[in-house]
Amino acid sequence: MRTIQFREALREALNEEMRRDERVFLMGEEVAEYDGAYKVSQGMLAEFGDKRVIDTPIAELGFAGIGVGAAMNGLRPVIEFMTFNFSLVAIDQVINSAAKMMSMSGGQFTVPIVFRGPTASAGMLSSQHSQAFDNWYANTPGLKVIVPSNPYDAKGLLKSAIRDNDPVIFMESEQMYGDKGEVPEEEYLIEIGKADIKREGTDVTLVSFGKIIKTCYAAAEELEKEGVSCEIIDLRTIRPIDYDTVIESVKKTNRLVIVEEAWPLGSIATEVSFKVQKDAFDYLDAPILRVTSADVPLPYAPTLIDAALPNADKIVRAVNQVLYKA
Amino acid sequence: MAKPKFKKEQYLKWYEDMLLWRRFEEKAGQLYIQQKIRGFCHLYIGQEAVIAGAMSVIRDNDNMITAYRDHVQPIAKGVSPNAVMAELFAKETGCSKGKGGSMHMFSAEHKFFGGHGIVGGQIPLGAGIAFADKYNGNDNVTLCYMGDGAVRQGALHEAFNMAMLWKLPVVFIIENNNYAMGTSVERTTNVLELYKIGLSYEMPSKAVDGMNVEAVHDATEWAVNRARNGEGPSLLEVKTYRYKGHSMSDPGKYRTKEEVEAYKKLDPIEQVLSTLKANKWITAKEIEAIDDKIKDIVDESVQFAEDSPYPDASELFRDVYVQDDYPYILD
Ligand SMILES: Cc1ncc(C[n+]2csc(CCOP(=O)(O)OP(=O)(O)O)c2C)c(N)n1
Ligand SMILES: [Mg+2]
Numbered sequence: 011m012r013t014i015q016f017r018e019a020l021r022e023a024l025n026e027e028m029r030r031d032e033r034v035f036l037m038g039e040e041v042a043e044y045d046g047a048y049k050v051s052q053g054m055l056a057e058f059g060d061k062r063v064i065d066t067p068i069a070e071l072g073f074a075g076i077g078v079g080a081a082m083n084g085l086r087p088v089i090e091f092m093t094f095n096f097s098l099v100a101i102d103q104v105i106n107s108a109a110k111m112m113s114m115s116g117g118q119f120t121v122p123i124v125f126r127g128p129t130a131s132a133g134m135l136s137s138q139h140s141q142a143f144d145n146w147y148a149n150t151p152g153l154k155v156i157v158p159s160n161p162y163d164a165k166g167l168l169k170s171a172i173r174d175n176d177p178v179i180f181m182e183s184e185q186m187y188g189d190k191g192e193v194p195e196e197e198y199l200i201e202i203g204k205a206d207i208k209r210e211g212t213d214v215t216l217v218s219f220g221k222i223i224k225t226c227y228a229a230a231e232e233l234e235k236e237g238v239s240c241e242i243i244d245l246r247t248i249r250p251i252d253y254d255t256v257i258e259s260v261k262k263t264n265r266l267v268i269v270e271e272a273w274p275l276g277s278i279a280t281e282v283s284f285k286v287q288k289d290a291f292d293y294l295d296a297p298i299l300r301v302t303s304a305d306v307p308l309p310y311a312p313t314l315i316d317a318a319l320p321n322a323d324k325i326v327r328a329v330n331q332v333l334y335k336a
Numbered sequence: 337m338a339k340p341k342f343k344k345e346q347y348l349k350w351y352e353d354m355l356l357w358r359r360f361e362e363k364a365g366q367l368y369i370q371q372k373i374r375g376f377c378h379l380y381i382g383q384e385a386v387i388a389g390a391m392s393v394i395r396d397n398d399n400m401i402t403a404y405r406d407h408v409q410p411i412a413k414g415v416s417p418n419a420v421m422a423e424l425f426a427k428e429t430g431c432s433k434g435k436g437g438s439m440h441m442f443s444a445e446h447k448f449f450g451g452h453g454i455v456g457g458q459i460p461l462g463a464g465i466a467f468a469d470k471y472n473g474n475d476n477v478t479l480c481y482m483g484d485g486a487v488r489q490g491a492l493h494e495a496f497n498m499a500m501l502w503k504l505p506v507v508f509i510i511e512n513n514n515y516a517m518g519t520s521v522e523r524t525t526n527v528l529e530l531y532k533i534g535l536s537y538e539m540p541s542k543a544v545d546g547m548n549v550e551a552v553h554d555a556t557e558w559a560v561n562r563a564r565n566g567e568g569p570s571l572l573e574v575k576t577y578r579y580k581g582h583s584m585s586d587p588g589k590y591r592t593k594e595e596v597e598a599y600k601k602l603d604p605i606e607q608v609l610s611t612l613k614a615n616k617w618i619t620a621k622e623i624e625a626i627d628d629k630i631k632d633i634v635d636e637s638v639q640f641a642e643d644s645p646y647p648d649a650s651e652l653f654r655d656v657y658v659q660d661d662y663p664y665i666l667d
Contacts, residue, residue, distance in 0.1 A: 044518035067488035067524035134374040138453035310437030311426040317649040
């Protein structure tokens, strides 16, 4: 199969859906003439014109709300945040408008919109540019939240997100845009809300999603050498969460470590842990552990970033602990 | 030639300051390419007169706040170039202890309220800093800087309205370098004269030639005096230009070489130098001596940054809460 970059997979999804449906348009900062801050939308202005690939001023609150209004009136906007750090100045329209509209209008107005862009840390950018709000958005009823980890998933899930009739938050990473992966030429969709077993194993279950899952792969390789077999589950969607796949795996391995880039309090790790202790309590042979970002704003210095972010070493340590090897 | 408006010493100070800032930023750009400086790195080259023309007006006690293009302002306010360079290197001796980096220089001591990374975030903060001074009954003034792109944030409008309503001692300064990343002003608005944004709040507002330090000085003086005298905020649209890309990773395809070259002909440092030369206020020898002095300062800052250690990992749980036994979640 051919391999393409993560950014190309996203671009193909956008292009295919825009060719398929006139109502879909892309709006955001630098998406058109500049070809996208991270080149996701390269060439799209040339194909679709400025009616459908639209540059905005730096006015996130305004264009997020314009997107929601357009969706209420029959269009299917894809709104790009240059990064999700900047979605905070727009979050009122995402949470108070997009997520609430159907409920408060008694089902009369739906909001088929996608808000997409990169999330979480991306090198030494300090605290305002390094935040994973994945769990914040996942906390809100009315939204669906997708955080893919490879080009194949990204393409299939973005196409599903654009066709979905509910508001979808779609979170990428600057540190994945260049990643390459196999993506078929023919069209495919991936169902929202389904986890994927990225690696089969027998001794311990690692649950993760998005860019940080790469640290799980590295840890699993390391642990393999020590004779420990890890099963890696990629949630892919964190609202709704595919609890069944996680619980099935835990019933097999009896041990669970959750790896996530968000802060610990109220994280997806917290949520998955709750569900597993409730529905698979008798299957657990060790307390569930998690590896998250440290409970602090992410500073600039590399020494502090190493100490703060999840990495393979920390995961190996957590796995050894749930195996009582530590 | 018209008689210069200011004294020789003033021009010399402007010249030395702006040249130091320029050389410091040029060095930062080189060090970024060598990956000694990481993250994003936004250089101030071309815009020096905006700060120089303000520094000749304000007092030490006056406050300054800006966005992420913030290496020069702390130096202007008195922070040592060593501490700024060390911050760029992510070292513990940096002015934000290596925790902020290029976009987040701070110095409470020098009343530099920081570099802020979310576009427009500093606009209400600037009004709030001024609010505190008014509340405390002192006559300090706050200079609050923002880019032409930042004026498109809703927060500006809310802050402008309240700043006017409450006559806060703040000067809002738009550094209009005509681009927000790759987007020119005319692609984002019908109101091309950005100073007019202030007029809808009846805020006294002016456009200023930002390549000319004397013009910046005069306009800043007018606005600072208004603020200090309790007359409330003003808005300056300072028309300037950044010679370099938005950040170090910007290919700059959205503007022509000719445009950049045309602005370089208006270079603020060259303008001051030609005044100094025309009045025979500076000799070739003195120019050389200034160059040497500045080179030493910049080189020393690099050496200092190189020699300084990174913050220890134990620093991770410091400076997040004032409460020193705050119970962080550690698992
Ligand atoms: C709210 C927000 N949206 C987007 C960004 C990304 N961004 C950083 S700088 C910038 C352009 C700002 O341009 P301008 O205000 O003119 O300042 P200049 O860079 O010219 O100094 C953008 C879009 C951001 N940091 N914050
Ligand atoms: Mg600008």
